[in-house]
Amino acid sequence: MDMFTRVEPKRQSFTAKDYGWEDIPNKDESFYDLLSDYLSYDFPVWKRLEFSEFKKYPIKKYSGNFVKNGKSILTQDAIKTGLKDFITGKFNGVDPKFVMMALIFFNSGIFSKIDKNEKIDLEYNLKDNNTIIENSGLILEENSSVVMVRSYRGEGEFLNSASKFLLKTGSRLKIFNVIISPKTDLVVSSSLYNLEESANLEVYDVIFGGQKTAIDHTANLNGDFSKATFKTVYFARGKERIDLRTSLNHFGRSTYGRIETNGSISDEGYSVVRGNIEIKHTAIGSDSEERSNTVSLSKKARADSIPSLYVDNNDVIAKHGASVGNIDEDKLYYLMSRGLDERSAIRLIVSGIFEPVINEIPLDNSNLKEEIEDAISVRI
Amino acid sequence: MTNNALSKTEPGLNRRIIEEISESKNEPLWMREIRMKSLEYFLNRPNPNFGVDISALDLNSIVNYVRPGAQNERSWEDVPEDIRENFEKLGIPQAERESLAGVGAQYDSEMVYHNMKESLKKLGVIFLEMGTAVREYPDLVKKYFMRLIPPNDHKFAALHGAVWSGGTFIYVPPNVNVPMPIQSYYLMGSPGMGQFEHTLIVVDKGSKLEFIEGCSGQNYSISNLHAGAVEIYVEEGATVKFSTIENWAKNTYNLNTKRASVDRDGTIIWISGTMGSAKTMLYPSSILKGKGARAEYTTITYAGPGQHLDTGTKVFHFAPYTSSKVDSRSISFGGGYAFYRGLVRVSESAIHSKSSVDCSALMVDDISKSDTLPIIEVMNNQSEIGHEAYVGKINEDQIYYLMSRGLTEDDAKALIVRGFLDPFIKQLPFEYAVEFNRIIDMHFNSKIG
Numbered sequence: 001m002d003m004f005t006r007v008e009p010k011r012q013s014f015t016a017k018d019y020g021w022e023d024i025p026n027k028d029e030s031f032y033d034l035l036s037d038y039l040s041y042d043f044p045v046w047k048r049l050e051f052s053e054f055k056k057y058p059i060k061k062y063s064g065n066f067v068k069n070g071k072s073i074l075t076q077d078a079i080k081t082g083l084k085d086f087i088t089g090k091f092n093g094v095d096p097k098f099v100m101m102a103l104i105f106f107n108s109g110i111f112s113k114i115d116k117n118e119k120i121d122l123e124y125n126l127k128d129n130n131t132i133i134e135n136s137g138l139i140l141e142e143n144s145s146v147v148m149v150r151s152y153r154g155e156g157e158f159l160n161s162a163s164k165f166l167l168k169t170g171s172r173l174k175i176f177n178v179i180i181s182p183k184t185d186l187v188v189s190s191s192l193y194n195l196e197e198s199a200n201l202e203v204y205d206v207i208f209g210g211q212k213t214a215i216d217h218t219a220n221l222n223g224d225f226s227k228a229t230f231k232t233v234y235f236a237r238g239k240e241r242i243d244l245r246t247s248l249n250h251f252g253r254s255t256y257g258r259i260e261t262n263g264s265i266s267d268e269g270y271s272v273v274r275g276n277i278e279i280k281h282t283a284i285g286s287d288s289e290e291r292s293n294t295v296s297l298s299k300k301a302r303a304d305s306i307p308s309l310y311v312d313n314n315d316v317i318a319k320h321g322a323s324v325g326n327i328d329e330d331k332l333y334y335l336m337s338r339g340l341d342e343r344s345a346i347r348l349i350v351s352g353i354f355e356p357v358i359n360e361i362p363l364d365n366s367n368l369k370e371e372i373e374d375a376i377s378v379r380i
Numbered sequence: 381m382t383n384n385a386l387s388k389t390e391p392g393l394n395r396r397i398i399e400e401i402s403e404s405k406n407e408p409l410w411m412r413e414i415r416m417k418s419l420e421y422f423l424n425r426p427n428p429n430f431g432v433d434i435s436a437l438d439l440n441s442i443v444n445y446v447r448p449g450a451q452n453e454r455s456w457e458d459v460p461e462d463i464r465e466n467f468e469k470l471g472i473p474q475a476e477r478e479s480l481a482g483v484g485a486q487y488d489s490e491m492v493y494h495n496m497k498e499s500l501k502k503l504g505v506i507f508l509e510m511g512t513a514v515r516e517y518p519d520l521v522k523k524y525f526m527r528l529i530p531p532n533d534h535k536f537a538a539l540h541g542a543v544w545s546g547g548t549f550i551y552v553p554p555n556v557n558v559p560m561p562i563q564s565y566y567l568m569g570s571p572g573m574g575q576f577e578h579t580l581i582v583v584d585k586g587s588k589l590e591f592i593e594g595c596s597g598q599n600y601s602i603s604n605l606h607a608g609a610v611e612i613y614v615e616e617g618a619t620v621k622f623s624t625i626e627n628w629a630k631n632t633y634n635l636n637t638k639r640a641s642v643d644r645d646g647t648i649i650w651i652s653g654t655m656g657s658a659k660t661m662l663y664p665s666s667i668l669k670g671k672g673a674r675a676e677y678t679t680i681t682y683a684g685p686g687q688h689l690d691t692g693t694k695v696f697h698f699a700p701y702t703s704s705k706v707d708s709r710s711i712s713f714g715g716g717y718a719f720y721r722g723l724v725r726v727s728e729s730a731i732h733s734k735s736s737v738d739c740s741a742l743m744v745d746d747i748s749k750s751d752t753l754p755i756i757e758v759m760n761n762q763s764e765i766g767h768e769a770y771v772g773k774i775n776e777d778q779i780y781y782l783m784s785r786g787l788t789e790d791d792a793k794a795l796i797v798r799g800f801l802d803p804f805i806k807q808l809p810f811e812y813a814v815e816f817n818r819i820i821d822m823h824f825n826s827k828i829g
Contacts, residue, residue: 314743
């Protein structure tokens with residue numbers, strides 16, 4: 001029923017010195033059209049992130065090996081295969097400009113078609129690679145199952161990642177993204193998930209830094225009975241700004257969606273949590289819910305919550321809830337009465353925010369768990 | 381009134397039209413300057429970049445000023461019969477006799493009736509048609525007029541500043557409890573016109589006021605526009621309850637601005653029902669600037685066939701220990717589109733503030749639409765802010781239960797809808813509550829009301 005038009009703010013943009021053909025690490029003639037499309041866009045202005053200038057960080061070939069486990073092939077090789085259309089496929093993500101940048105100027109990333117069960121481990125190192133541009137994607141064939149653990153660590157300058165996931169009928173994807181790169185100027189990540197019938201998606205994000213971080217997850221629940229769950233935890237300190245957006249688009253019948261975003265902010269940290277739930281007219285019997293909770297540890301920190309529900313169908317359950325507050329004083333006093341000093345008590349409470357996500361991380365990635373725990377400790 | 385009375389302006393907007401309006405009202409220079417400045421802002425501002433689609437609204441064809449064939453009277457007897465009849469039908473003169481402390485009635489661009497009980501005058505309460513207040517209390521009006529809603533706030537605030545006419549001015553001196561509500565009623569009777577009444581309420585320290593605003597209009601095939609402004613100043617320890625029942629005709633664009641500033645320990649209570657109009661954008665705002673200031677909202681949006689109602693609430697916590705509570709409900713049916721848009725901003729200095737926002741939306745059928753977009757911005761760590769929203773349909777179990785008790789399906793639906801709106805209806809003056817229930821019954825073909 002599109003009887004009414006919803007008026008929305010127009011995209012604001014700015015011009016900056018931009019990449020060109022000579023900057024493409026893996027040149028391919030199929031990039032001609034994409035490149036001219038890319039150059040026709042200016043950079044987006046992000047008000048809340050205060051992002052209004054772009055430094056043209058030099059893109060070099062990726063140094064080292066980021067694939068630790070799994071049978072996937074590097075994007076630069078995959079582009080020559082039948083996956084080409086999938087690899088060059090555009091989407092909106094955080095912004096079309098950054099997505100297209102990743103599709104053309106990538107210096108890393110993997111593509112794979114998976115028909116059985118697989119575990120994929122990717123470890124990106126920002127310390128040895130100042131600029132990481134990732135273009136990745138997976139096609140999960142019917143009833144396949146994938147666990148993917150991706151980490152981005154170290155201090156670089158610029159990380160831009162674009163990923164696409166096609167979950168065919170009955171397939172399952174469990175994906176972990178861990179970003180620990182506090183000194184990195186700009187971290188941008190876009191992920192698109194298309195779910196067919198009865199597909200099941202679980203996404204876990206753990207985010208510590210960069211200075212400016214923009215992350216977008218968009219799941220299209222196209223197939224009936226498809227299911228998507230997002231759990232994100234984050235910590236923003238110093239002058240870090242973080243803008244997280246998770247969108248669930250329900251098209252199929254009896255689809256299920258959950259978005260849970262929890263985090264903590266300290267110093268002059270600033271977090272923006274956006275959860276969009278859109279239930280289309282066709283998505284009869286769908287159930288979707290978004291929750292977010294932010295614990296603020298500092299007088300100068302700022303937390304914004306922007307949840308939205310767009311509902312075109314009355315046979316649904318659609319909810320959201322958000323809260324922003326400081327540390328629960330009762331909890332704090334209880335812990336201190338048990339002999340903990342204030343710092344340790346706060347650390348314990350904040351760890352509690354991260355725990356539900358840390359607990360899900362596979363056993364063979366225990367080093368990653370430890371690093372996350374260290375990252376929390378360092379911040380309190 | 382004046383001799384150079386203007387009957388109506390030509391459609392559209394230019395300096396000459398504004399001079400005509402100002403001239404006919406015998407306005408002081410400072411007011412004319414506000415109008416001219418506003419016109420400049422209006423011409424330079426783009427349409428809002430959110431909300432309803434107003435591209436079909438042709439501002440050049442809107443007649444911005446229409447004088448009714450009547451003057452501002454203090455007795456209903458003196459109001460011409462055809463106009464009086466409209467207000468009689470709404471029960472205004474009767475309600476005034478029985479339960480109101482004062483009444484203003486506006487038809488098109490001017491007030492045709494304005495009167496208040498003698499006892500309140502003795503207490504120093506001022507209740508005047510806005511234009512009269514500009515002439516009789518220029519210093520008082522100048523201090524507050526369009527300070528809360530500056531003309532360059534947005535395009536329709538600018539339009540309002542340029543062509544405003546009619547409306548109500550109320551001043552309540554310190555420590556006066558106005559015992560009964562004061563009401564203003566706005567009617568639009570001419571096709572293709574714009575109504576731009578200005579309501580300015582100043583309630584001084586420790587005082588209390590309840591104000592009721594009603595709006596309705598006749599339906600025409602061409603668009604009407606309503607762009608009013610309400611400015612409320614709640615001084616230290618004062619309480620204002622501002623209730624609105626808006627039932628504009630279905631050809632009306634309702635692009636209205638309402639704002640209250642609340643000083644130390646003051647309270648603003650907004651009761652707001654949006655039922656009429658084709659398209660509405662309305663977000664009553666509370667600026668909590670004094671320590672301990674409070675805002676409360678009980679709002680409903682009732683979107684039926686052909687209606688796109690984009691409403692919401694905005695609360696700015698600027699001082700410590702401020703609190704806000706929002707209960708916002710919407711019903712969409714028959715293809716109607718209800719949109720809730722909210723903002724709670726808690727500044728760095730607003731420590732120990734509390735806010736809770738509850739939104740619920742009931743979708744009666746599968747051709748209607750309901751959207752919710754509440755924004756929370758918190759800039760300190762010593763406040764507790766929470767938000768909950770729920771969108772859903774009428775519970776079928778409840779319908780079956782009521783039908784097993786002998787109600788028809790329509791009656792059952794009407795009863796459930798009324799139950800959903802109960803917190804709002806309870807806040808209404810009796811005669812409005814009755815009217816509201818009647819409208820629900822009509823929409824659901826129910827006869828139990």
